Amino acid sequence: MSASDNLLHGNGHARADLGLPEVPLAQPSEEERRAADLVLSRYPRYPRFSRDQLLPLLRDVQAETGWLSKEMTRYLSQRLHIPYADLYGVMTFYALLSTQPATRGMIRVCRGVVCQLQGAKELGQRMTELTGAGPGEPAADGQVKWEWFACLGQCDHAPALLVGEEAARDVTPERLESIVKEAAHGRADA
Numbered sequence: 595m596s597a598s599d600n601l602l603h604g605n606g607h608a609r610a611d612l613g614l615p616e617v618p619l620a621q622p623s624e625e626e627r628r629a630a631d632l633v634l635s636r637y638p639r640y641p642r643f644s645r646d647q648l649l650p651l652l653r654d655v656q657a658e659t660g661w662l663s664k665e666m667t668r669y670l671s672q673r674l675h676i677p678y679a680d681l682y683g684v685m686t687f688y689a690l691l692s693t694q695p696a697t698r699g700m701i702r703v704c705r706g707v708v709c710q711l712q713g714a715k716e717l718g719q720r721m722t723e724l725t726g727a728g729p730g731e732p733a734a735d736g737q738v739k740w741e742w743f744a745c746l747g748q749c750d751h752a753p754a755l756l757v758g759e760e761a762a763r764d765v766t767p768e769r770l771e772s773i774v775k776e777a778a779h780g781r782a783d784a
């Protein structure tokens with residue numbers, strides 16, 4: 595058994611020995627496999643890998659691939675010896691982890707209390723006008739998608755939003771147009 599197989603099968607007990615059906619090996623794309631292997635090489639290996647490293651690891655993988663596909667999730671599950679359901683639960687709990695292919699421009703408008711008081715609703719209306727789509731809907735031109743988000747921790751400069759992972763602060767409906775244009779090119783006008 596290769597080192598890689600050892601990693602995939604963990605402590606050496608075949609599932610069949612335990613009366614469990616064999617789980618087919620994950621089949622990420624070559625690009626995904628390379629990205630995952632690169633990131634995994636920076637973290638301690640099972641069994642020393644600990645759960646508190648999971649979020650940074652997933653963020654690092656997503657930074658390489660843009661999103662976390664099903665096969666990538668299965669691959670990470672097998673490499674990390676963490677059940678697929680656990681990994682998927684983490685990925686779908688944290689809004690900044692994506693199990694869908696990334697849209698080039700993703701804008702998250704804060705609707706925390708302070709931003710609500712400072713005009714978040716108007717920003718949402720303007721976002722719908724500019725993108726031709728409501729929150730969470732695919733953008734009409736496929737370039738910029740937007741959604742509501744919880745407090746971004748930028749309350750002293752409300753209303754705020756995230757362009758990709760960059761915060762834009764003290765945003766006005768007038769300024770949104772240039773933010774959306776820049777986001778369509780994958781840039782943040784913060």
Ligand code: FES
Nearest residue numbers: 704706709746748
């Ligand atoms: S409420 Fe919007 S950043 Fe805190």
